[in-house]
Amino acid sequence: MGGILVYALHDGEGNFNKNSLGALSAASGLAGELGSEAAAVVVGDVSDEQAQALGNYGVAKVYRAKDVPEGLAQPIVDVMAKVIQDDGFSYALFGGGLLGFEIGAGLTARLDAGVTMEVTSVKVADGKLIAERPILQDSQIADVGYVGEPGIIIGRLNAFDIEEKGGTAEVVDVDVDLSEWSTKAEMIQRGEQRGADVDIEAADILVGGGRGLGSAEGFEACEQLADAFDNGAVAATRAVVDAGWYPYAAQIGQTGKTVAPKLYLAVGVSGAIQHKVGMQNSETIIAINKDPNAPIFEFSDLGVVGDLNKIMPKLTEALKARKG
Amino acid sequence: MKICVLVKDVPDAAVQKRIDPSTMWLDRSGESTLNPFDTHAVEAAVRFKEGDDLEVDEVVAVTMGPEGAQRALQKAVALGADRSVHLCDDALAGSDVCATGKALAKVLEAESPDLVLLGQQSDDGECYTIGAVVAEHLKMPSLTQVVGIEVEGDKLKCERQAEYGYDTVALTMPAVISVGDAINEPRYPSLKAIMGAKKKPVDTKASSDVGLDASEVGEAGSKTTVTALNEPPAKEAGEIIEDEDTAETVDKIVTWLDERKLI
Ligand SMILES: Cc1cc2nc3c(=O)[nH]c(=O)nc-3n(C[C@H](O)[C@H](O)[C@H](O)COP(=O)(O)OP(=O)(O)OC[C@H]3O[C@@H](n4cnc5c(N)ncnc54)[C@H](O)[C@@H]3O)c2cc1C
Numbered sequence: 001m002g003g004i005l006v007y008a009l010h011d012g013e014g015n016f017n018k019n020s021l022g023a024l025s026a027a028s029g030l031a032g033e034l035g036s037e038a039a040a041v042v043v044g045d046v047s048d049e050q051a052q053a054l055g056n057y058g059v060a061k062v063y064r065a066k067d068v069p070e071g072l073a074q075p076i077v078d079v080m081a082k083v084i085q086d087d088g089f090s091y092a093l094f095g096g097g098l099l100g101f102e103i104g105a106g107l108t109a110r111l112d113a114g115v116t117m118e119v120t121s122v123k124v125a126d127g128k129l130i131a132e133r134p135i136l137q138d139s140q141i142a143d144v145g146y147v148g149e150p151g152i153i154i155g156r157l158n159a160f161d162i163e164e165k166g167g168t169a170e171v172v173d174v175d176v177d178l179s180e181w182s183t184k185a186e187m188i189q190r191g192e193q194r195g196a197d198v199d200i201e202a203a204d205i206l207v208g209g210g211r212g213l214g215s216a217e218g219f220e221a222c223e224q225l226a227d228a229f230d231n232g233a234v235a236a237t238r239a240v241v242d243a244g245w246y247p248y249a250a251q252i253g254q255t256g257k258t259v260a261p262k263l264y265l266a267v268g269v270s271g272a273i274q275h276k277v278g279m280q281n282s283e284t285i286i287a288i289n290k291d292p293n294a295p296i297f298e299f300s301d302l303g304v305v306g307d308l309n310k311i312m313p314k315l316t317e318a319l320k321a322r323k324g
Numbered sequence: 325m326k327i328c329v330l331v332k333d334v335p336d337a338a339v340q341k342r343i344d345p346s347t348m349w350l351d352r353s354g355e356s357t358l359n360p361f362d363t364h365a366v367e368a369a370v371r372f373k374e375g376d377d378l379e380v381d382e383v384v385a386v387t388m389g390p391e392g393a394q395r396a397l398q399k400a401v402a403l404g405a406d407r408s409v410h411l412c413d414d415a416l417a418g419s420d421v422c423a424t425g426k427a428l429a430k431v432l433e434a435e436s437p438d439l440v441l442l443g444q445q446s447d448d449g450e451c452y453t454i455g456a457v458v459a460e461h462l463k464m465p466s467l468t469q470v471v472g473i474e475v476e477g478d479k480l481k482c483e484r485q486a487e488y489g490y491d492t493v494a495l496t497m498p499a500v501i502s503v504g505d506a507i508n509e510p511r512y513p514s515l516k517a518i519m520g521a522k523k524k525p526v527d528t529k530a531s532s533d534v535g536l537d538a539s540e541v542g543e544a545g546s547k548t549t550v551t552a553l554n555e556p557p558a559k560e561a562g563e564i565i566e567d568e569d570t571a572e573t574v575d576k577i578v579t580w581l582d583e584r585k586l587i
Contacts, residue, residue: 011488071491073456074465097487102468105456108422109429114547115421117451134556135450136341142348143552151547154453184465184496188481191488205586229587238485242471242506248489255469255485263586273450284584285562286577297562302580306567314574319587322578 002036002127005080005089005150006059009099010042012070012190014050019095021057022160026122027093028058029163033124036090039063040169041080044070048171055169057162062169065176071190073102074182081110082176090149091129093122096157096277098255104154115152116144118273120159129153137295138273157254157277195247203233204262208252208279209245210237212268212289212308216245221312222267228319235259237275253278267308271296288312325438325497327369328384329405330428330458331362333396334448341448348550349418350448356392358399361443363510365503368473369441370404377475382406384435388416388427394526401521402513408524409435413531415538420546425457427541430534432462439480440500444469452502459500466500467493471507 004027009017027038039061040054051062065079080092080103092107094100101117108115116131120141123130131144131153200206207229209222219234226232236246238253252259254274264282269275271287271294279285280299287300288308297303304311335341336355344351366385373380385400387393388411397408411431419427432440440462445452452468459466467482474481479494482501495501513521531541539545563580567573581587 009487017487071486072493074460077460098469099486101453102456102466105421105425105453106460108453108547109425109457109460112547113422115453116548117421117453130551132554136343137450138556140343141554141556142343142550143554144548145551147547147549179463181459181463181465184499185467186494188492188494190491191486192490192492194490238504239506242485242504248485251485255487263581284586286580292566297564299559300562302577303562303564304567304573304577305564306570306573310570311567311573311577314570315577318574318578322587 002031002034003087003089004031004036004038004091004093005084006038006040006093007076007080007100007103008040008042008054009095009097010044010046010070012045014046016054017095017097018162019097019155019157019160021162023093023095023155024054024057024059025163025165026160028165030122030124030129034127037061041083043068043076043079051171052168055167056164058165058167059169062171063174064171065174068176068178069187071099071187072185073099073106074185075178076103077106077110078178078182079174079176080107083174084111084150090151092150092152094154096155096159096254100154104152107152111150113148113150113152114146115154117154118156119153120156122153137298158258193248195249198233198247198249200233200235200250200257201259203231205229205232206235206259206261206264207232208235208237208264208266208269209240210266210269211239213240213245218268219246221316225265225312225316228316228323237269266296267312269296270294271299325378325380326382326384326435327372327380327439327441328386328432328435328437329362329365329369329400330440330442330454331366331385331387331396331400332359332446333357333387333389333393334359334446337447343553345553347418348553352390352392356395358396359443359446361445361447361505362396362400363403364505364507365441365443366400366403366405367508367510368503371508373404384409384437386428386431386435387411388424388431390417397526398521399513401524402517403510407527409527409529411529411531411534415531415542418543418546419541420548421451421453421457422547423541423545425454426461426545427531427536428454429458429461430536431529432458434534438498440464442502444502444504455500455502462500464498464500465495467495468502469504470501471504473501
């Protein structure tokens with residue numbers, strides 16, 4: 001009773017996702033409080049060594065479904081549903097990302113189970129888990145409890161810290177018959193990198209550009225502004241990356257990178273949660289946005305309400321003049 | 325073939341959203357509108373109908389919600405849906421994701437669509453899971469956050485961004501797809517379409533009409549309970565500059581940066 005099953009996402013070659021390792025670490029701590037155990041589920045090409053190494057994050061057991069492809073949710077729903085039912089887990093936990101949302105949602109339907117998403121923290125009360133979930137643009141935090149079992153908890157990006165605890169996990173291979181509909185989605189290509197391979201992680205100053213720039217050309221102004229700083233680079237939101245205005249390698253957020261530069265200067269970025277999670281730990285945040293109610297102003301140190309087309313060029317000029 | 329589009333009526337962006345402390349549910353008394361993310365799903369469906377890649381006979385907008393949720397359906401029809409279905413029943417109030425997915429799946433089952441489209445997220449619930457819940461109930465393949473769909477025979481080649489970059493996935497229809505807002509630029513409905521939509525009948529159904537037991541939905545069918553609402557840790561409010569004179573604004577920004585040794 002009380003066991004927690006965690007899905008560990010990997011890149012196809014057994015290199016596990018940081019958010020999954022965080023979820024494993026959190027699960028092992030919570031299972032300790034509940035007096036139960038945490039275990040992991042992995043699918044696809046994961047070697048014995050790679051699976052055993054997950055023990056370092058506190059899980060005793062790793063269920064491995066070798067024949068199930070990594071990267072699509074529904075086959076993994078089949079695997080997790082079977083493991084949960086066969087071995088009686090009380091909770092399923094996912095680190096931030098996208099696939100975990102889809103798998104967790106599928107499990108909700110399959111097991112008639114409660115689900116909470118965007119969870120930033122999990123606590124124990126009366127021998128049960130309570131998920132803390134920020135709502136209404138993070139203005140309040142709801143404590144969510146579960147009726148019946150299992151309870152499904154989908155973490156927000158970077159919600160759970162990685163803790164290395166030492167240890168090796170036992171690896172159990174599982175055979176799962178996939179549902180008919182789970183075989184009707186076929187991965188043709190996974191993890192394609194679109195656009196140039198820009199490096200934003202080494203920059204001290206990031207100019208984050210969003211849809212407010214209006215077009216791909218708007219990013220030229222961002223690049224000039226970034227150049228006017230020492231060690232500046234340009235980052236982007238998913239909206240503009242999906243639109244093809246800027247390379248994926250520069251994307252910040254839930255399905256992009258997490259950064260913490262000295263300064264994040266957001267221009268024409270609304271500040272959606274999925275973007276915020278990738279940049280909220282920046283040392284300082286400045287936002288230029290024409291909408292005084294834009295969510296980004298809620299977590300900016302300096303908010304400038306105005307038209308970026310007017311402000312950005314002048315700011316670039318002023319910084320360049322100072323630099324000489 | 326038939327495309328069903330799931331839509332939701334959400335509080336208007338200008339409304340200050342709040343939780344009713346007596347029920348722990350979102351207060352839906354203010355102005356409301358069609359979830360902006362759903363307009364992309366309606367647009368995608370209507371483009372399929374207008375184009376030659378799929379033989380679409382009908383685009384049906386489907387929602388679940390209180391009476392006012394008709395507004396979302398009317399807007400979806402104004403944007404090009406042919407008709408609409410409204411699951412409306414007091415028993416549904418307070419449904420969580422689990423119960424909502426179950427209820428929507430029942431309505432869809434009755435329509436037996438070849439394709440179900442929905443938006444990437446709701447503006448109020450801020451979750452992006454309903455598509456995957458519904459798909460599992462309907463026993464259909466699904467993908468969320470899709471920003472490009474190409475028809476290849478009975479398959480839909482979809483692309484979307486996941487953790488490691490862009491994935492391309494082929495789904496065999498019938499399928500459930502949630503579309504990202506980059507998939508298209510939704511049209512503005514004409515005045516004629518808006519007026520016309522108000523006259524089109526809405527097929528209103530109660531839970532029992534789609535074979536739902538009251539115990540499966542609403543609070544009774546929900547598997548989560550909100551036990552408390554807390555304030556997030558207080559954060560120091562940032563400084564705000566309104567740009568009136570841009571030269572002055574820029575001076576202020578430069579000074580601010582200078583004080584923090586960022587330049
Ligand atoms: C599962 C999932 C994963 C996601 N992953 C990510 C992710 O990894 N990264 C990410 O960024 N997003 C992600 N998103 C999308 C996210 O929800 C937002 O849609 C996105 O971040 C919005 O990008 P934006 O701020 O560029 O655009 P918008 O939200 O459209 O904001 C544009 C802003 O520009 C302002 N503006 C317009 N014109 C001007 C002007 N002339 N001057 C000044 N300001 C102006 C507007 O007021 C507005 O606030 C994800 C969503 C989902 C559902």
